[in-house]
Amino acid sequence: xxxxxxxxxxxxxxxxxxxxxxxxxxxxxxxxxxxxxxxxxxxxxxxxxxxxxxxxxxxxxxxxxxxxxxxxxxxxxxxxxxxxxxxxxxxxxxxxxxxxxxxxxxxxxxxxxxxxxxxxxxxxxxxxxxxxxxxxxxxxxxxxxxxxxxxxxxxxxxxxxxxxxxxxxxxxxxxxxxxxxxxxxxxxxxxxxxxxxxxxxxxxxxxxxxxxxxxxxxxxxxxxxxxxxxxxxxxxxxxxxxxxxxxxxxxxxxxxxxxxxxxxxxxxxxxxxxxxxxxxxxxxxxxxxxxxxxxx
Amino acid sequence: xxxxxxxxxxxxxxxxxxxxxxxxxxxxxxxxxxxxxxxxxxxxxxxxxxxxxxxxxxxxxxxxxxxxxxxxxxxxxxxxxxxxxxxxxxxxxxxxxxxxxxxxxxxxxxxxxxxxxxxxxxxxxxxxxxxxxxxxxxxxxxxxxxxxxxxxx
Amino acid sequence: xxxxxxxxxxxxxxxxxxxxxxxxxxxxxxxxxxxxxxxxxxxxxxxxxxxxxxxxxxxxxxxxxxxxxxxxxxxxxxxxxxxxxxxxxxxxxxxxxxxxxxxxxx
Numbered sequence: 001x002x003x004x005x006x007x008x009x010x011x012x013x014x015x016x017x018x019x020x021x022x023x024x025x026x027x028x029x030x031x032x033x034x035x036x037x038x039x040x041x042x043x044x045x046x047x048x049x050x051x052x053x054x055x056x057x058x059x060x061x062x063x064x065x066x067x068x069x070x071x072x073x074x075x076x077x078x079x080x081x082x083x084x085x086x087x088x089x090x091x092x093x094x095x096x097x098x099x100x101x102x103x104x105x106x107x108x109x110x111x112x113x114x115x116x117x118x119x120x121x122x123x124x125x126x127x128x129x130x131x132x133x134x135x136x137x138x139x140x141x142x143x144x145x146x147x148x149x150x151x152x153x154x155x156x157x158x159x160x161x162x163x164x165x166x167x168x169x170x171x172x173x174x175x176x177x178x179x180x181x182x183x184x185x186x187x188x189x190x191x192x193x194x195x196x197x198x199x200x201x202x203x204x205x206x207x208x209x210x211x212x213x214x215x216x217x218x219x220x221x222x223x224x225x226x227x228x229x230x231x232x233x234x235x236x237x238x239x240x241x242x243x244x245x246x247x248x249x250x251x252x253x254x255x256x257x258x259x260x261x262x263x264x265x266x267x268x269x270x271x272x273x274x275x276x277x278x279x280x281x282x283x284x285x286x287x288x289x290x291x292x293x294x295x296x
Numbered sequence: 297x298x299x300x301x302x303x304x305x306x307x308x309x310x311x312x313x314x315x316x317x318x319x320x321x322x323x324x325x326x327x328x329x330x331x332x333x334x335x336x337x338x339x340x341x342x343x344x345x346x347x348x349x350x351x352x353x354x355x356x357x358x359x360x361x362x363x364x365x366x367x368x369x370x371x372x373x374x375x376x377x378x379x380x381x382x383x384x385x386x387x388x389x390x391x392x393x394x395x396x397x398x399x400x401x402x403x404x405x406x407x408x409x410x411x412x413x414x415x416x417x418x419x420x421x422x423x424x425x426x427x428x429x430x431x432x433x434x435x436x437x438x439x440x441x442x443x444x445x446x447x448x449x
Numbered sequence: 450x451x452x453x454x455x456x457x458x459x460x461x462x463x464x465x466x467x468x469x470x471x472x473x474x475x476x477x478x479x480x481x482x483x484x485x486x487x488x489x490x491x492x493x494x495x496x497x498x499x500x501x502x503x504x505x506x507x508x509x510x511x512x513x514x515x516x517x518x519x520x521x522x523x524x525x526x527x528x529x530x531x532x533x534x535x536x537x538x539x540x541x542x543x544x545x546x547x548x549x550x551x552x553x554x555x
Contacts, residue, residue, distance in 0.1 A: 074356075075352075075354075075356050077352055077355075077356060077361075077362055078356055080362075081362070086453065086455045086469055086471065087469075087471070087520060089360075089471065089473075089518040089520070091453065091471075092451045092453065092471060092472075092473040092518060093451075093473075095451055095453060096451045096473070224442035224443070225439070225440070225442040226354075226356075226439035226440070226442065227439075227441065227442040227443075240518075242356060242357035242359050242360045243357055243359065243441045243445055243448060244445075244447070244448055245359045245360065245475070245476075245516070245517035245518070246475070246517065246518075248447075252447050255446070255447050256443070256445040256446065256447050256448075257443070259443075259444055259445060259446030259447065260443030260444055260445065262444075265446060265447075296356040296357045296441070359516060359517065360516040360517070361516070382514070384514055387513075387514050388478075388480060388513075389512050389513055389514060391512055391514070392512055392514025392515060393509060393510065393511050393512060393514065393515050394509070394510040395507070395508070395509050395510075395523070396507070396508040396509070396510075397507065397523075398506075399526075400501070400504075400506050400525055400526055401465075401506070401507065401523065401524055401525055401526070402465030402466075402524050402525060402526040403465050403524040404524075405522075405523070405524060406521065406522065406523050407520070407521070407522035407523075408515060408516075408519070408520055408521050408522070409515070409516035409519070409520050410514055410515060410516055411476075411478070411513065411514050411515065411516050411517075412514075449481050449482060449483050449484060449489065
């Protein structure tokens with residue numbers, strides 16, 4: 001990794017260490033043990049560092065004022081397709097999802113039986129995903145959360161990942177947050193995932209030996225063949241991608257990116273992809289949910 | 297064509313192409329358009345005009361290209377469009393679709409999305425109730441995805 | 450197959466109105482191969498018919514040159530209030546249908 005990029009990570013590493021210290025040990029007071037004195041001096045160093053840093057929070061490379069959704073890099077035809085709720089092919093999945101919401105099939109409880117009317121009750125939900133799930137101790141995407149509901153509360157088998165039914169439910173739930181800003185939570189529970197994903201984002205991978213940042217931070221707005229490189233946010237997903245001639249999740253799109261640099265694609269449902277989505281949502285927070293999106 | 301006009305045309309996302317002639321395939325490629333047109337007209341003369349094909353000059357992706365075909369016609373019982381045939385110059389199957397209208401249509405206009413196997417011409421042939429045949433043509437530059445996507449069959 | 454139809458909420462008798470239909474269907478060309486290298490057989494919606502007031506108002510014969518999840522927009526003249534009935538069939542013989550009520554006012 002280039003020295004400048006590594007240097008950029010140092011404040012984050014110190015920050016993580018500080019958080020670790022704060023969570024485990026009291027800052028002041030208590031018995032005057034050597035451990036507490038060490039904790040106090042580390043905490044003091046942290047406070048000093050915080051005072052010296054330009055900001056205590058990890059900083060995004062693309063500042064909020066310069067954030068642009070992928071739709072702004074798309075052609076007029078793609079923008080028109082996304083904007084028209086009838087022509088948008090993704091709405092076929094939303095409609096399918098609405099049916100599945102109301103009827104799980106067989107004797108199983110439906111989503112509606114617990115959650116009620118999705119239009120009212122699912123508003124804002126998609127803005128918070130991926131999110132930490134206490135029961136499994138993992139970061140879950142919206143799709144994984146839907147499957148968790150099925151197995152834990154509906155006594156149903158999980159839907160196959162990337163299946164039409166799961167995409168439909170995901171699209172339907174996400175659509176209820178359309179227009180609302182993405183706002184995922186990075187706290188002590190999600191920080192390890194966040195840090196792993198951020199390191200991955202800046203790591204060169206694949207035969208092309210490129211990191212996500214090479215395209216989406218260093219070269220967004222420039223062209224690769226006939227396409228304009230976007231900033232690589234995920235707020236447009238799940239989306240109908242013309243290239244797929246189908247509706248798909250952000251996981252599918254990320255897998256496509258891996259193959260694009262000739263790297264091995266992580267499996268659907270993998271922790272790596274879930275954590276990467278968490279990082280991307282943090283990186284693009286404030287952008288509106290566009291589901292169901294349309295992309296080329 | 298002067299510079300400004302060329303830039304204007306390039307900037308339009310939907311271009312009305314005044315049909316001049318049915319495009320001729322190169323010597324190496326088989327001419328699939330001529331037999332497909334003959335299948336519609338039965339050998340009757342094909343006139344250019346009255347048919348307008350609106351399609352982006354540059355398509356993001358050949359999988360789904362928005363297309364609008366409209367035919368000037370009063371759409372009365374005496375004078376109407378019987379059918380519109382969409383033909384592709386370079387697709388593996390030349391006939392993309394046939395639409396059957398009639399006076400009940402009120403307006404001879406169809407919007408759809410087509411698949412285009414690369415940069416090519418599209419020809420729309422309209423069969424009128426008076427036995428005449430009219431055509432319109434458009435050219436589309438089809439671009440492809442920049443990055444290889446292994447999630448795609 | 451999920452299908453959506455859109456017509457104006459109400460139309461004046463004799464007016465020409467817009468009808469839009471979108472159907473979820475892969476419109477498989479027959480030229481693709483799956484991830485194991487096996488050819489995926491051709492399967493497109495080959496015929497779609499719209500009946501209005503019991504008579505055919507619009508018919509489309511579609512090929513693999515029509516994009517997946519086909520979208521069609523056409524026009525028809527408002528006659529009496531009633532249903533627009535769509536029916537379609539694909540190469541595998543699977544049939545689909547959907548209807549929508551047209552509210553015609555004087």
